[in-house]
Amino acid sequence: MSDKLTASEAVFGLAAWLTCREEKTVLSSHDDAAVIADLVMEFCEANSLQEPGEGWAKNLIHPS
Numbered sequence: 001m002s003d004k005l006t007a008s009e010a011v012f013g014l015a016a017w018l019t020c021r022e023e024k025t026v027l028s029s030h031d032d033a034a035v036i037a038d039l040v041m042e043f044c045e046a047n048s049l050q051e052p053g054e055g056w057a058k059n060l061i062h063p064s
Contacts, residue, residue, distance in 0.1 A: 005047060014043050 005013065018025050018039065027036055044051070 005049065010043075010047065010049060013047070014040065017043060 025035065025039065043049075
């Protein structure tokens with residue numbers, strides 16, 4: 001077992017944490033995105049994950 005999270009483990013871990021929190025997290029195109037950005041940063045810091053590199057969004061593929 002590795003001592004570092006893989007990218008998929010981090011995504012699943014973030015989703016698990018968000019669904020287990022007492023506070024409700026609302027995500028949509030009509031809501032303030034700063035809330036989720038703050039939660040992602042908190043999760044990344046807690047798990048010692050690196051900050052995204054420059055141009056990281058170019059590597060994303062969103063499901064249709």
